[in-house]
Amino acid sequence: MGDVLKVVEGLDLVVEMAAGVVHPDDVGTARSAATRARDRRGYLGGTLVVGIIGGTGSGKSSLLNALAGQQVASVSPVRPHTSRPLAWIPEDAEPGLAGLLDRLGITEKVEQNRFPGLALLDATDVDSVELGHRAQVEALLPRIDAVIWVLDPDKYADPLLHEEFIRPLADSADQFLFVLNQVDRLAVGDRVTIAEDLNTRLAADGIPHPIVFYTAADPADGQPRGIDGLAGYLAQRLDTKRVQLSAVISEARRAARNLAASAGLLGAGSLAFEQQWKELLDKATTALALAEEGSTVFEEVLVSLGVLIGRLASQAGGPFASRIRYQFPPQKIEAVLRDAVETVDRLVPGGPGAIEPERRADAAGLLSDHLQERIGGPLREILWERAALSASVAGLAVEAAQAEAKLRA
Ligand SMILES: Nc1nc2c(ncn2[C@@H]2O[C@H](COP(=O)(O)OP(=O)(O)O)[C@@H](O)[C@H]2O)c(=O)[nH]1
Numbered sequence: 379m380g381d382v383l384k385v386v387e388g389l390d391l392v393v394e395m396a397a398g399v400v401h402p403d404d405v406g407t408a409r410s411a412a413t414r415a416r417d418r419r420g421y422l423g424g425t426l427v428v429g430i431i432g433g434t435g436s437g438k439s440s441l442l443n444a445l446a447g448q449q450v451a452s453v454s455p456v457r458p459h460t461s462r463p464l465a466w467i468p469e470d471a472e473p474g475l476a477g478l479l480d481r482l483g484i485t486e487k488v489e490q491n492r493f494p495g496l497a498l499l500d501a502t503d504v505d506s507v508e509l510g511h512r513a514q515v516e517a518l519l520p521r522i523d524a525v526i527w528v529l530d531p532d533k534y535a536d537p538l539l540h541e542e543f544i545r546p547l548a549d550s551a552d553q554f555l556f557v558l559n560q561v562d563r564l565a566v567g568d569r570v571t572i573a574e575d576l577n578t579r580l581a582a583d584g585i586p587h588p589i590v591f592y593t594a595a596d597p598a599d600g601q602p603r604g605i606d607g608l609a610g611y612l613a614q615r616l617d618t619k620r621v622q623l624s625a626v627i628s629e630a631r632r633a634a635r636n637l638a639a640s641a642g643l644l645g646a647g648s649l650a651f652e653q654q655w656k657e658l659l660d661k662a663t664t665a666l667a668l669a670e671e672g673s674t675v676f677e678e679v680l681v682s683l684g685v686l687i688g689r690l691a692s693q694a695g696g697p698f699a700s701r702i703r704y705q706f707p708p709q710k711i712e713a714v715l716r717d718a719v720e721t722v723d724r725l726v727p728g729g730p731g732a733i734e735p736e737r738r739a740d741a742a743g744l745l746s747d748h749l750q751e752r753i754g755g756p757l758r759e760i761l762w763e764r765a766a767l768s769a770s771v772a773g774l775a776v777e778a779a780q781a782e783a784k785l786r787a
């Protein structure tokens with residue numbers, strides 16, 4: 379369930395709700411934490427997503443099969459072997475991964491439980507001169523964690539590969555792994571020469587410290603070779619990614635907590651506004667409708683209104699407290715109450731105090747409507763805003779806990 383993207387979306391929501399409530403600087407800090415997480419290159423989920431790209435026939439599908447330990451992708455000696463892009467994904471992958479594959483247009487999926495947390499995409503043949511192919515690789519890079527460039531002894535030096543693909547994308551070198559495949563076809567002495575030559579060419583492309591593995595994914599003479607080293611490296615990358623994502627989650631959590639603190643949500647008392655308000659309203663309106671000429675009921679109601687509003691303000695805390703106090707200063711509460719009583723005087727003959735018993739309910743209703751509209755409604759609006767912000771912070775905490783549990787699993 380848990381997904382880092384959901385945590386970041388949760389932080390977006392908290393930021394949106396806190397805007398206009400807390401100081402803009404605090405909102406800005408949280409917003410930039412969300413932006414940093416989003417701008418992080420790679421897939422924002424607990425799975426390491428690795429694209430396998432390279433020329434047709436270099437052995438991309440064979441490499442996937444070798445890592446999978448079984449035939450997953452179809453392998454063909456006939457070139458070009460057209461097949462649809464395929465994803466080999468963990469069977470318990472987070473929902474975000476399916477979303478990514480949809481956006482990449484990959485419909486063919488094989489679920490696996492051999493390599494927890496790893497998704498391999500047998501995606502793109504890059505040896506066509508079609509310009510569109512580089513754009514495809516370029517579009518893929520920010521969305522996935524790494525690509526494996528599969529090279530073979532015949533074409534590893536292909537100028538097209540270096541000039542059209544690797545060199546223009548060298549800025550993304552920290553996402554690149556290189557696999558020189560089909561090493562079984564090389565004499566032992568040639569392996570060193572070709573390894574050195576490949577390194578020289580990659581350095582000329584702007585990648586002075588490439589990570590290169592030498593493999594035979596589908597040798598004519600037996601079992602795959604060099605695959606364990608690659609698999610071990612991918613496992614280590616996955617661990618590193620999870621550590622980084624935990625840091626992203628912690629940062630989101632911290633940012634939301636800071637906003638909650640600035641909004642006075644931490645440690646504030648219980649509000650139970652509806653109940654407190656209804657009790658006061660019932661008591662006050664009945665008392666006012668029954669009040670005799672010259673009684674102190676008006677003053678008593680005024681005091682209890684003031685006490686309730688003051689209590690709600692201190693329970694709400696932070697900027698919500700200030701807003702309540704600002705919106706309901708004592709002179710305003712008194713003016714509203716006086717208005718309410720005068721309205722009843724006008725509309726119910728005799729007014730509060732001298733009303734015939736059968737009109738008392740009408741008078742109480744009128745008083746109640748008036749106080750609801752001028753005090754209860756606006757108060758409720760402020761407190762709902764506070765509750766919504768509070769819920770968004772709680773929602774983020776739940777998402778963060780789930781995402782962290784998922785990363786640890
Ligand atoms: N000798 C040898 N042949 C390989 C190796 N890897 C793949 N092949 C063969 O190369 C051909 C193309 O492989 P394939 O995986 O379909 O390449 P793709 O087009 O990049 O997916 C197939 O006939 C494979 O059996 C290898 O390490 N050694």
Ligand SMILES: [Mg+2]
Pocket residue numbers: 438439440451452453459461500
């Ligand atoms: Mg293939």
